[in-house]
Amino acid sequence: MTIKVIMAGATGWVGKALIPAIAAQTDMALVGAVSRNAAGQDSGVTAGGQKNGVVVSGTLADALSSASDVVVDYTKPNIVKAHALEAVSKGRHMVIGTSGLGAADYAEIDKAARANGVGVLAAANFSITATLMKRFALMAAKYVPDVEVIDYASAGKADAPSGTARELAEMLAEIRQPATARPVSDVSGVPETRGAAVGTGTGVQVHAVRLPSYILSCEALFGLPDERLTIRHDAGSSAAPYVAGTLLAIRRVSEFKGLVRGLDALMD
Numbered sequence: 001m002t003i004k005v006i007m008a009g010a011t012g013w014v015g016k017a018l019i020p021a022i023a024a025q026t027d028m029a030l031v032g033a034v035s036r037n038a039a040g041q042d043s044g045v046t047a048g049g050q051k052n053g054v055v056v057s058g059t060l061a062d063a064l065s066s067a068s069d070v071v072v073d074y075t076k077p078n079i080v081k082a083h084a085l086e087a088v089s090k091g092r093h094m095v096i097g098t099s100g101l102g103a104a105d106y107a108e109i110d111k112a113a114r115a116n117g118v119g120v121l122a123a124a125n126f127s128i129t130a131t132l133m134k135r136f137a138l139m140a141a142k143y144v145p146d147v148e149v150i151d152y153a154s155a156g157k158a159d160a161p162s163g164t165a166r167e168l169a170e171m172l173a174e175i176r177q178p179a180t181a182r183p184v185s186d187v188s189g190v191p192e193t194r195g196a197a198v199g200t201g202t203g204v205q206v207h208a209v210r211l212p213s214y215i216l217s218c219e220a221l222f223g224l225p226d227e228r229l230t231i232r233h234d235a236g237s238s239a240a241p242y243v244a245g246t247l248l249a250i251r252r253v254s255e256f257k258g259l260v261r262g263l264d265a266l267m268d
């Protein structure tokens with residue numbers, strides 16, 4: 001069966017890499033592309049390549065008026081939730097790459113997806129090695145209760161923390177033992193410098209750095225008396241790391257009913 005795919009965010013950094021990649025798969029067909037500022041243009045051309053015959057729609061609603069199976073979203077943090085609810089309400093499976101959503105948003109999307117009998121795969125980071133970083137950090141958290149997360153990204157990144165750091169902290173908070181660090185509420189000085197607690201319970205402290213020259217890096221720092229462990233992922237400046245994981249998600253998302261978070265769910 002050929003999987004019919006709509007790419008939302010077709011003219012973005014990741015979208016431009018995914019348009020030719022989806023079109024090149026023998027088991028997929030690119031049937032739609034969405035971008036507000038390129039409506040009416042050929043999506044192969046706006047991605048920097050040859051014409052592919054798929055015209056860019058200005059809205060997801062327009063693209064959904066033709067038959068499709070899966071919507072892939074790499075748009076903006078303030079757009080993605082509405083896109084997900086719209087796509088699942090129209091019976092489409094959804095692959096979410098866009099960052100900026102939290103546990104409450106995902107719970108709402110999960111409910112809508114179940115009600116409509118479709119699958120949603122949301123991964124803050126579709127890179128294979130970033131997913132391994134998360135997996136190794138979750139393994140370490142079973143043995144080392146004190147962990148904090150540092151997120152480094154470009155000066156203009158729209159959301160903080162990064163989706164990568166947020167997903168990691170939320171999952172660490174669910175499994176790690178109570179930390180031994182002094183509670184932030186007992187700290188004098190400028191307690192905000194201890195970062196923000198992300199996740200359930202006391203949460204995991206996350207520190208987001210936004211500076212020119214950084215792209216996207218994420219560190220989980222574990223401390224024990226007289227020893228420490230750092231698990232770090234660094235992404236380079238192209239969107240290549242996210243392509244293979246997104247293609248895998250497009251292939252597998254119809255296996256689910258409701259929402260699954262993290263590419264690691266597909267990597268066993």
Ligand SMILES: NC(=O)c1ccc[n+]([C@@H]2O[C@H](COP(=O)([O-])OP(=O)(O)OC[C@H]3O[C@@H](n4cnc5c(N)ncnc54)[C@H](O)[C@@H]3O)[C@@H](O)[C@H]2O)c1
Pocket residue numbers: 008009010011012013014015034035036037058059060074075076077079096097098099100123124125126127163242
């Ligand atoms: N999960 C991952 O592995 C991963 C990887 C890279 C980026 N991201 C995230 O994906 C998102 C997109 O990243 P990017 O660097 O490609 O962004 P970008 O700014 O380069 O591209 C955003 C795209 O969304 C489109 N867009 C904006 N508003 C829209 C609207 N209302 N309707 C339709 N399209 C709209 C823009 O036209 C553009 O095509 C960010 O949240 C980023 O953090 C996630």
Ligand SMILES: O=C(O)C1=N[C@H](C(=O)O)CCC1
Pocket residue numbers: 099100124125157161162163164165215216235
């Ligand atoms: O460039 C970005 O923006 C990225 N965002 C994702 C995040 O927020 O974690 C991951 C990859 C790059």
